[in-house]
Amino acid sequence: MTYPVDKREVTVVGINSAIMFISFLAVVYVNVNRSYIPLKCKNIPLINILYTTLFLWFLGDIYTYQPTLVHASRPICIATMSWLRMSLGIYSVISCHLLRIYQYQCIFEWRIRANGKHLWIPAALWSILPLTYGILASVLPEDKGNSYVTDPPMCIAEKPVYFVAVAFTVVLMIFWVYATVLMRRVNVCFNEYRELVVVIVSTIFVVLAQVVLRWIPAIGDSGFAYNTMASMSDVLMGQICLFALIYKPAYHSLTDKDEYLKFFLRTLKRENRQTEYELANGEEMARISSSFAGRKSYSGLGHSGSRMHRRDHTNIRADDGSMTGSTKSLAKVLYAGHHAHSDIDSDSAFRGEFQLEGPDRMLV
Numbered sequence: 001m002t003y004p005v006d007k008r009e010v011t012v013v014g015i016n017s018a019i020m021f022i023s024f025l026a027v028v029y030v031n032v033n034r035s036y037i038p039l040k041c042k043n044i045p046l047i048n049i050l051y052t053t054l055f056l057w058f059l060g061d062i063y064t065y066q067p068t069l070v071h072a073s074r075p076i077c078i079a080t081m082s083w084l085r086m087s088l089g090i091y092s093v094i095s096c097h098l099l100r101i102y103q104y105q106c107i108f109e110w111r112i113r114a115n116g117k118h119l120w121i122p123a124a125l126w127s128i129l130p131l132t133y134g135i136l137a138s139v140l141p142e143d144k145g146n147s148y149v150t151d152p153p154m155c156i157a158e159k160p161v162y163f164v165a166v167a168f169t170v171v172l173m174i175f176w177v178y179a180t181v182l183m184r185r186v187n188v189c190f191n192e193y194r195e196l197v198v199v200i201v202s203t204i205f206v207v208l209a210q211v212v213l214r215w216i217p218a219i220g221d222s223g224f225a226y227n228t229m230a231s232m233s234d235v236l237m238g239q240i241c242l243f244a245l246i247y248k249p250a251y252h253s254l255t256d257k258d259e260y261l262k263f264f265l266r267t268l269k270r271e272n273r274q275t276e277y278e279l280a281n282g283e284e285m286a287r288i289s290s291s292f293a294g295r296k297s298y299s300g301l302g303h304s305g306s307r308m309h310r311r312d313h314t315n316i317r318a319d320d321g322s323m324t325g326s327t328k329s330l331a332k333v334l335y336a337g338h339h340a341h342s343d344i345d346s347d348s349a350f351r352g353e354f355q356l357e358g359p360d361r362m363l364v
Contacts, residue, residue, distance in 0.1 A: 003068055003152055003153060004068070005068050005069060006066075006068040006069075006224070008224060008228075009066040009068055009069055009224070009227075010069065012065075012066060012227075012228050012231060012232065013062060013066055013069060015232070016058065016061075016231060016232060016235045019235050019236070019239060020054075020055065020058055020235065023051065023054070023238075023239055023242055023243070024051070024055075026242070026243070026246065026250065027047060027048065027051045027242075029250060030042075030044060030047060030246055030250060031044060031048070033250075033253055036249070036253050036257070036261070037261065037264065037265075038248075038249035038252065038253070038260060038261065038264045039246070039249045039250065039253060041249075042245055042246055042249060043100065043103065046096060046099065046100060046103075047242070047245065047246060049096055050093065050096045050241065050242060050245075051242060053088060053089060053092040053093045053096060054089075054093060054238040054241070054242065056084045056085075056088045056089050056092075057084070057085055057088075057089030057090055057093065057234060057238060058234070058235060058238070059080065059084050060080045060081060060083075060084030060085025060086070060088075060089050061085060061230075061231045061234050061235070062080075062231075063076065063077065063080035063081065063084075063085075063155055064080065064081050064085055064155060064227075064230075064231075065227035065228070065230055065231040066227065066231065067152065067153060067154035067155065068152075068153075072148055072153065072154070072155055073148055074142065074146065074147060074148040076148075076155075077146045077147065077148050077155035077156075078137060078138050078145070078146050080155065081137075081146050081155050081157060082133065082134050082137035082138065082145075082146055082161075083134045083137075083138075086130075086133060086134070086137075086165055086168075087130040087131065087133050087134035088130070088134075090169065090234075091129060091130035091133065091168065091169075091172060092130055093238070093241060094172045094173070094176055094203075095123075095126040095127065095130065095172075097176060097196065097199060097200070097241070098126055098172075098175060098176060098179055099122065099123060099126065100196075100245075101179045101180065101182075101183050101196065102114065102122055102179070104183060104186050104192060105182070105183075105186060106118060108186045109186055129168055129171065129172060132168075133164065133165065133168050136161075136164065137161050137164075137165075140160065140161055142158075143158060144158055144160040144161060145157075145158060145160070145161045146158070146161060166211060169207060173203075173204065173207070176200055177200065177204075180193075180196050180197065180200050183196055195244045195245055198240065198244045199240060199241050199244050199245075202237055202240045202241075203237055203240075203241070206233045206234070206236075206237045209233070210229075210230050210233065213226065213229070214226070
């Protein structure tokens with residue numbers, strides 16, 4: 001029997017798709033402006049991976065919660081529900097946040113950069129649980145795993161695989177909560193701990209709400225109503241996971257780019273965290289720290305120093321001979337800081353030439 005497309009489900013998918021497209025534009029904006037240091041320090045490669053996992057989660061939700069819009073079978077149900085939605089979706093989203101906390105720990109506590117074996121070994125360990133669930137759900141028989149029913153046609157998860165999924169989620173949540181609590185003792189500069197708390201609290205709230213409501217007959221058996229609540233809450237939770245990390249530097253890069261860059265560098269100096277950010281961001285950040293001069297460094301240079309400043313100011317170039325957007329911003333900050341006698345101190349004088357754009361790195 002052929003079931004007609006539910007127009008209500010079309011509306012839900014349309015709203016969710018619009019939300020995902022907005023977040024996609026935000027990620028594109030972050031990548032286009034990756035040379036802006038406050039954005040670059042948010043670990044743009046990990047932001048990209050996070051969005052990819054959110055998108056896979058979104059696709060898995062369509063097959064799970066909007067069944068009249070797709071053609072499915074049991075193999076498709078396994079691929080979408082177990083792999084896209086769970087293993088490569090929610091489990092990988094949590095793993096991305098665990099990896100971010102681990103990198104903070106490496107930089108600010110252990111004073112090592114999370115690359116090479118310090119990056120790939122933890123990433124491989126955190127991938128064990130998502131892969132284990134996906135493989136387990138694939139090999140379970142139909143009466144214990146994911147199945148496809150035809151009246152009405154939809155993918156469903158039998159109780160054994162459902163409870164396994166919940167158990168795996170709880171295990172990952174416990175690790176995540178513990179890592180977030182440890183993060184409270186890490187002394188960073190820009191409220192990274194608060195961002196992590198917002199993400200984890202919203203995630204726990206949504207997951208608990210979905211699990212509890214699933215077993216309330218009047219709601220869990222309501223069909224469209226529960227499916228709509230679950231799919232839209234998944235998408236909204238994903239947006240919180242993303243925008244909690246990037247909203248502040250992205251917003252300031254749009255509204256007061258130069259002033260926020262000035263504040264960013266001044267905060268690093270005041271909190272004495274230049275070394276850690278240089279460790280996280282490589283030579284690029286080191287060049288900025290050594291080039292960012294304060295009033296005291298300049299006040300002793302006199303007239304000749306002013307001439308040197310004007311000459312060096314014209315030489316702030318990228319290797320290709322043109323000034324990058326972030327270079328222009330920093331040049332404006334340095335120039336304004338010199339002539340307005342800003343209160344930013346520095347241990348080294350302004351050296352003129354530096355390059356902001358370089359190869360992509362795993363950054364804090």
